[in-house]
Amino acid sequence: MTTHLRQARTSATQQVARFTGEGAYHGSTRPRAEPVHEGPAPPVVEEVRPRTLERYIAEDRREIEAFEAEFPNHFTVLETLPVPSQEAIRGDEVTFCWCPLDVAIAEAGPLTRRVLEAMSAHVAGGKRHVYVDSKIQHFEPGDVPVDSQHWHVDGTIVARDSRARRLGHALLHDMRARLRGPAAPPRYLAYQSSAHCATLFAAAPVTLTLPELIPDFDELDRRVRALDPPVAAQPPASIVGFDGRSLHRAVAAAGAGWRLWIRCVETDRTVAPDPSILACYGKVYRTSAEP
Numbered sequence: 464m465t466t467h468l469r470q471a472r473t474s475a476t477q478q479v480a481r482f483t484g485e486g487a488y489h490g491s492t493r494p495r496a497e498p499v500h501e502g503p504a505p506p507v508v509e510e511v512r513p514r515t516l517e518r519y520i521a522e523d524r525r526e527i528e529a530f531e532a533e534f535p536n537h538f539t540v541l542e543t544l545p546v547p548s549q550e551a552i553r554g555d556e557v558t559f560c561w562c563p564l565d566v567a568i569a570e571a572g573p574l575t576r577r578v579l580e581a582m583s584a585h586v587a588g589g590k591r592h593v594y595v596d597s598k599i600q601h602f603e604p605g606d607v608p609v610d611s612q613h614w615h616v617d618g619t620i621v622a623r624d625s626r627a628r629r630l631g632h633a634l635l636h637d638m639r640a641r642l643r644g645p646a647a648p649p650r651y652l653a654y655q656s657s658a659h660c661a662t663l664f665a666a667a668p669v670t671l672t673l674p675e676l677i678p679d680f681d682e683l684d685r686r687v688r689a690l691d692p693p694v695a696a697q698p699p700a701s702i703v704g705f706d707g708r709s710l711h712r713a714v715a716a717a718g719a720g721w722r723l724w725i726r727c728v729e730t731d732r733t734v735a736p737d738p739s740i741l742a743c744y745g746k747v748y749r750t751s752a753e754p
Contacts, residue, residue, distance in 0.1 A: 466562035467570050468741050472553055477601040482748035486611040486679065508591075508731040509646035513622045513637040515675050520626050527630065530639055532673040534616070538664040538695060538711070539704045541585050546700040547574055547656050552599060552721040559597045560744050561736040564727065567595035574656075574723060582652045582702055582727050590650065590729040597725040598745040602660055602716035606747040608724065609713050613684035614665070616641070618649035618707035618730065632678040639675040641707060648707030649730040653697070656723040661696040664703070665710040684712075715750070 519527075555572035562570075564586075568579045575597055586593055600608060620641050623634040641648060655661060671686045687710060696714075697703055705711065716722075 464735055465738050465741060466566065466736060467557055467559045468744070469557045469570075471556060472599055472601070474601045478743060478746040479606075479749050480610070480746055482607055482750045483610055484612065486609075486613065486615075509644070510618075510649065510731040511620050512644070512646070513620050513626070513635075513640055514644055515637045515639040516622050516626050516630075516635060519676070520629065525630060527674045527676050529672050530643075530675050532638060532642055532671055534642070534665065534669045534708055534710050536665040536668055536692075536709050537704070537706050538666060538709055540698060540701050541652070541704050542581060542702045543698060544578065544581060544654075544700045544702070547723070549721050552656055552723045553601070555599055555723060557597075558599055558741075558745055559595045560741045561594045561596065561734040564593040564595055567597075575725060578654050578702070578723075578725055579727070582654065582725070585652055585702060585704060586727070587650055587729060589647075591731045592729070592733065594728050594730065594734060595725065596728070596744075597723065599721065599723050600745050600747050601719075601721050602747055603719050603749070604716055605750050606660075606716045607713055607750070608660060608716075608722070608747060610748045611680070612713050612715070613680040614687040614710050614712045615680040615683065616707055616710060617651060618728070620644075627678075630676065632676075635676040635678055636680075637675070638673055638677055638683075646731075649728050649732070650704070650706050651709075651729075652702055652704055652727040654700070654702050654723070654725040655697055656700055657720060658699040659718040659720055660714065660716040660722050661699070663712050663714050664695050664697065664705065666693040666695040669710060 555574045557572045559567050620637040627635040669692050
C-alpha cells in the first residue's frame, strides 16, 4: 500500500484545478470508483458507526428530522516552531496520505520530520491508529488548498451506500451520531508553515439547528456564517489541536508562495487509501476561469 510520494517540486509543475466549491474530499458527491480492497473490508468501529441512519432504516423513516447541533470547537495552539524558509518547504519533497506515523517519520523530508517529531509529543493515545497526511503546495493569490471554503468538521460519519440512497442521497453525513454518539471522535494535530493561507477555526462553541443527516456541508456552512462566531486563523509554523467536533474552513491564499500542511489524526478507523488519491494530493484550486 502506497501512502507517501517523493518528488521534486517547482511552481511551474504545481497541479492546478478549477475551483468549484463542491468539496473534493469533504464528503464529495462526485461519482467515483469504489476503492479496490486486497482483503476483507475492515470492521465498522463505533467511531464511524452511523447510528442515526441505522435507526432511520430500521424504522423505515424517510423524512430527516432536525436537532440542536452543538459544536464545542476544541481548537488549541499547542506549540509554535520556527517559520521555515520557502526553499526549505519546496525542497522537502515527501508528502503523505493516511500514512502510519512511524512510517512517515522514517520517510519524511527534513522539515516534515522535525514537525512530526514535535507532533509526536502531543499525541494523546487511546486510539487504534495514528495517521499522517501532508501536502506541499505553491499558491498564487486567490488559490484555495481544497475545493471548498465551507465550514465543516473532519472525520464525519459518512454512509455512501444503499442506506443513503434509500433516503434519496448519494451520501449522508450522520451529524447526530458524530456530535451525540457514545464514541469519542477522532483527534487531530495540524501544522501549517505559512501565514498566507491559514486555516480558519471557530474559536468558541456553536449551537445551531441542523438536519440529523446531511448530504453535504452547504446548509451547515450557511448557518455558521449567519451566526458569525468568533474565529481564529492558525498561526504560521504552529501545531494546533482539535477534534471531529471542531468547525473550521479553508481560505484563499492572500499571496504567492509555498506552504507545508501536515495533519496527524488519531482514529479507531482503519484506512487503506486509494493510490489515485496520492497522485493528486497537494493540488490547488483556482477561482479564475482557466487553471
